Amino acid sequence: MKLYLILAWRNIWRNKRRTILAASSIFFAIVLAIFTRAMQHGSYDYMIDSAVRMFTGYLQIHSKGYWEEKSLEKALDYDSNLIKKIEEIQSVEIAVPRLENFLLISSEHITKVTSVIAIDPEKENQMTKLSQKLISGRYLKKDDNGILISEGLAKILNVQVGDSVVLYGQGIYGITAATLCPVIGIVRFALPDLNNSLTYIPLSFGQTLFSMENKITTISVIINNPKKLDYVLSEVKKIVGDDYDVMSWEEMMPELVQGIQLDSVGGLIMLFILYLVIAFGIFGTVMMMTAERTKEFGILISIGIKKTKLILITTLEAIFISLIGALSGILISVPMIIYFHNNPIRFSGELAEISLKFGVEPIIPLSNDPGILVAQTSIVLIIAFLSSLYPLNHIRKLKPIEAMRM
Amino acid sequence: MSLIEIINLNKIYDKTKVPVHALKDINLKIERGEFTAIVGPSGSGKTTLLNMIGGLDTPTSGKVLIKGVDISKMKEDELIDFRLKNIGFVFQSFNLIPVLTAKENVEFIMLLQGISKDERERRIIELLNAVGLGDKLDARPYELSGGQQQRVAVARAIASHPSFVLADEPTANLDSVAAEGLLDIMKELNEKIGMTFIFATHDNKVIRRVRRIITLEDGKVKSDVFQN
Numbered sequence: 001m002k003l004y005l006i007l008a009w010r011n012i013w014r015n016k017r018r019t020i021l022a023a024s025s026i027f028f029a030i031v032l033a034i035f036t037r038a039m040q041h042g043s044y045d046y047m048i049d050s051a052v053r054m055f056t057g058y059l060q061i062h063s064k065g066y067w068e069e070k071s072l073e074k075a076l077d078y079d080s081n082l083i084k085k086i087e088e089i090q091s092v093e094i095a096v097p098r099l100e101n102f103l104l105i106s107s108e109h110i111t112k113v114t115s116v117i118a119i120d121p122e123k124e125n126q127m128t129k130l131s132q133k134l135i136s137g138r139y140l141k142k143d144d145n146g147i148l149i150s151e152g153l154a155k156i157l158n159v160q161v162g163d164s165v166v167l168y169g170q171g172i173y174g175i176t177a178a179t180l181c182p183v184i185g186i187v188r189f190a191l192p193d194l195n196n197s198l199t200y201i202p203l204s205f206g207q208t209l210f211s212m213e214n215k216i217t218t219i220s221v222i223i224n225n226p227k228k229l230d231y232v233l234s235e236v237k238k239i240v241g242d243d244y245d246v247m248s249w250e251e252m253m254p255e256l257v258q259g260i261q262l263d264s265v266g267g268l269i270m271l272f273i274l275y276l277v278i279a280f281g282i283f284g285t286v287m288m289m290t291a292e293r294t295k296e297f298g299i300l301i302s303i304g305i306k307k308t309k310l311i312l313i314t315t316l317e318a319i320f321i322s323l324i325g326a327l328s329g330i331l332i333s334v335p336m337i338i339y340f341h342n343n344p345i346r347f348s349g350e351l352a353e354i355s356l357k358f359g360v361e362p363i364i365p366l367s368n369d370p371g372i373l374v375a376q377t378s379i380v381l382i383i384a385f386l387s388s389l390y391p392l393n394h395i396r397k398l399k400p401i402e403a404m405r406m
Numbered sequence: 407m408s409l410i411e412i413i414n415l416n417k418i419y420d421k422t423k424v425p426v427h428a429l430k431d432i433n434l435k436i437e438r439g440e441f442t443a444i445v446g447p448s449g450s451g452k453t454t455l456l457n458m459i460g461g462l463d464t465p466t467s468g469k470v471l472i473k474g475v476d477i478s479k480m481k482e483d484e485l486i487d488f489r490l491k492n493i494g495f496v497f498q499s500f501n502l503i504p505v506l507t508a509k510e511n512v513e514f515i516m517l518l519q520g521i522s523k524d525e526r527e528r529r530i531i532e533l534l535n536a537v538g539l540g541d542k543l544d545a546r547p548y549e550l551s552g553g554q555q556q557r558v559a560v561a562r563a564i565a566s567h568p569s570f571v572l573a574d575e576p577t578a579n580l581d582s583v584a585a586e587g588l589l590d591i592m593k594e595l596n597e598k599i600g601m602t603f604i605f606a607t608h609d610n611k612v613i614r615r616v617r618r619i620i621t622l623e624d625g626k627v628k629s630d631v632f633q634n
């Protein structure tokens with residue numbers, strides 16, 4: 001085997017310029033491919049992470065049927081043991097209890113519908129950084145009997161911090177829920193829908209108001225490694241058993257999944273073009289290397305070298321050229337990716353504004369997932385193997401005496 | 407049993423516009439230890455006959471027996487293996503693998519035969535010394551003259567201890583000094599270790615040195631004579 005490696009290695013340097021040219025085209029293509037991929041994955045991961053932290057969490061636990069009906073009768077017992085157990089699962093950052101309900105909210109003259117989320121203020125803040133969204137007043141405390149109102153809604157109601165609002169609606173089993181409570185703070189959400197409708201109250205206040213002592217509707221879970229989602233899902237399912245629904249963000253936000261898939265197609269087309277460049281680089285070189293050695297192959301077969309051995313050599317040649325290009329590409333890409341992972345690229349323009357609108361910083365942190373390198377290298381190697389089909393076929397058909405006449 | 411026995415051998419090239427009857431009813435026996443030339447005018451069928459003996463081409467009819475085995479019935483891979491183990495080849499040119507040194511070129515064929523490292527080393531030194539290239543072990547083919555390249559090719563051809571060596575116009579690209587040098591070496595190998603050599607040639611330098619001359623004309627054996 002060693003001899004074949006030596007032979008293949010020396011063979012590719014018979015025409016230095018051509019080999020370097022082929023390897024560099026692979027080099028540039030793979031650097032571009034890795035970058036494209038890292039940017040795509042990085043921006044998706046970032047989008048997903050921003051979205052789940054703002055809304056749903058990576059996964060949620062509900063009572064069976066709650067997600068579809070959103071009815072308070074399908075609430076969960078607030079079990080701090082359960083939450084602790086979930087937080088002990090590897091990769092889980094935090095599990096956040098919520099009690100969600102729709103109520104009417106009124107100031108002096110105006111009444112609106114609001115989505116009221118009763119929260120554990122500390123935990124909610126860890127998950128959504130809600131306190132950073134405050135624009136006046138202060139953040140909620142555990143035993144406050146007051147409310148945080150979103151900016152748009154406050155404007156509509158014409159209320160300020162210190163004013164009181166009336167909350168009115170139904171608690172569990174249709175029991176009336178009504179209270180007068182002070183506005184403790186006003187928060188701003190980038191997303192207009194949220195900014196015009198969301199309100200927050202402390203969990204215990206909400207439980208009393210809705211006649212739901214010790215109940216919650218939702219446990220949101222944040223994990224620190226999106227790759228572990230499946231693992232965490234199955235662990236959570238093991239803990240909570242069949243009585244509960246455990247849903248991933250993908251189930252709860254199908255629009256986001258679709259958006260990513262759509263975008264991904266564009267990236268794949270770009271990648272495909274890069275692979276074509278790589279394929280032409282390898283294939284063309286391999287083809288020339290094979291064609292110009294027909295006579296040599298003829299002589300080698302004549303003296304008793306099996307065709308499979310020649311095919312092995314030519315395949316090794318294709319692999320060597322590909323690896324030179326691919327590995328040098330990776331060598332250059334890795335430090336760049338690490339750099340741009342830690343110092344995300346900031347973009348501007350229309351896209352940036354859209355992004356800001358959704359409350360997401362306009363940055364692309366490159367994904368540092370080593371899987372991208374592995375995948376790109378494997379693809380280049382697969383192309384190399386496919387390119388070796390040419391010499392394979394050429395050599396298979398070779399008749400030594402005809403080859404030697406050339 | 408003869409080393410090589412050719413029985414009623416015919417070769418017709420029929421892929422051409424006009425079919426060419428390159429060999430017509432050839433019957434020949436070649437024994438161990440011969441130093442023989444197949445001669446004849448251009449197009450008489452020398453190369454074709456040599457290729458038949460070497461299993462590089464298949465007869466249209468007839469048999470080629472090597473040590474009693476009919477090689478015309480072998481499958482491609484079998485035949486390649488048979489050549490590796492039994493036949494040494496020296497061609498007119500481009501014999502060597504250009505990226506391997508003289509030593510590696512000789513070693514390659516032995517490696518394929520699974521000969522041990524010590525034995526390979528021993529034979530390389532012995533053979534390259536015998537062909538007068540003891541000081542060129544690490545030279546690449548392009549660093550060698552045409553004559554030196556042919557000598558490496560001879561060393562390679564006999565390194566695997568074949569039953570016989572086929573050489574098609576081995577001196578065609580050499581000046582007379584180099585040609586004589588090469589012939590000296592082959593003659594010596596023939597006399598010392600009894601290696602059988604069969605040439606296809608119209609080079610008088612070769613014809614003068616061989617013991618048997620088989621003359622072809624128009625695909626037929628015209629004469630078959632032994633000389634001193």
Ligand SMILES: Nc1ncnc2c1ncn2[C@@H]1O[C@H](COP(=O)(O)OP(=O)(O)OP(=O)(O)O)[C@@H](O)[C@H]1O
Binds near residue numbers: 426427446447450
């Ligand atoms: N592959 C082939 N296809 C068609 N005809 C062929 C083929 N090979 C040889 N021939 C023909 O067979 C005849 C014998 O050719 P061959 O090469 O054996 O002659 P030769 O004696 O070796 O000649 P030279 O001295 O020129 O090498 C010639 O007429 C040649 O044209």
Ligand SMILES: [Mg+2]
Binds near residue numbers: 452453454606
């Ligand atoms: Mg000829």
